[in-house]
Amino acid sequence: MWLVVTLFLLLAALLAIAMISEMSDVRSKMSAEHTAAHRAHHAPAHTVARPETTPPLVDEPVQAPEPEISDAGKAAGIALILDDAGYDLPELQRMLKLGVPVAIAVIPDAPYARQAAVMAHQAGHVVMLHLPMQPVSEKYSSRMSDAFLTDQMNEMQLRRTFINDLALVPYVEGVNNHMGSALTQLEKPMHWVMQVCLEKGLFFVDSVTSGKSVAGRVATEMGLERGRRQFFLDNNLDTPALKAMWEKVRICARKGHRCVVIGHPHRQTVTFLENNISADDRAMMVPLKRLLHPASLLARQEMNRMTVARP
Structure with a gap:
């Protein structure tokens, strides 16, 4: 009898210990989930949609082959575009002090979008809207904000989003796509x-984040x-890779081609340009608008008509 009682008490003790341990694990898990939810709720809204790197890289640029370089002759030189402006103002300031022409492409819902546009304009540089568009990559599409144009939008929704984005960035003269490897493949x-x-009198530069982009043709x-x-300067931020790509840019310009280069305000990129832009490079660097294909006569007439019609 005593043996039976002892075994029963031992079994009961073991069951009690197991239940207490399980309840402790559940409480720990619930506490961790509550803490994570609390942090997500109180985090700034713009941090949710931002990639781990700051500022974010365009999506999958390596999938897009360098386009065939043409138009040798009159329109030639190196035109530099700095994408993803609006996140890191100190690096932007360093870029503006280089003393070379640079078009500043501002992401509309970046935390310092307006300040970046004002800085660029006051320094005498072209301001562009870096217009967010739907990418192919699931990694990036899961982080799309309300500023993105998507394939689920009808014409009215897309126009409204585009115009709202424009309202966030002053002094805009032109547009290029931020991401967009999915949307730029679609005609409509x-x-x-x-x-x-056309209605706003803006130029458009195809960032060519997809080799199947129809944006330039449209x-x-x-x-x-x-x-x-023509070139992404800083897909790879290692100094040898930056030097190799910049040398390709130089060769392009020496051949008398249009050489439109996109870079980003990474510390490594800005430092590289500070240390490697030579006197010969400066002589070949021109404002972006000098390398653009001009608007057709009909388009210019339409833009003039719309300008006159505006209240």
């Missing part, structure tokens, strides 16, 4: 984008003032 959305550019068909990216 690109036609709607170019229509707004801009050409609609007669917009337009351009096309």
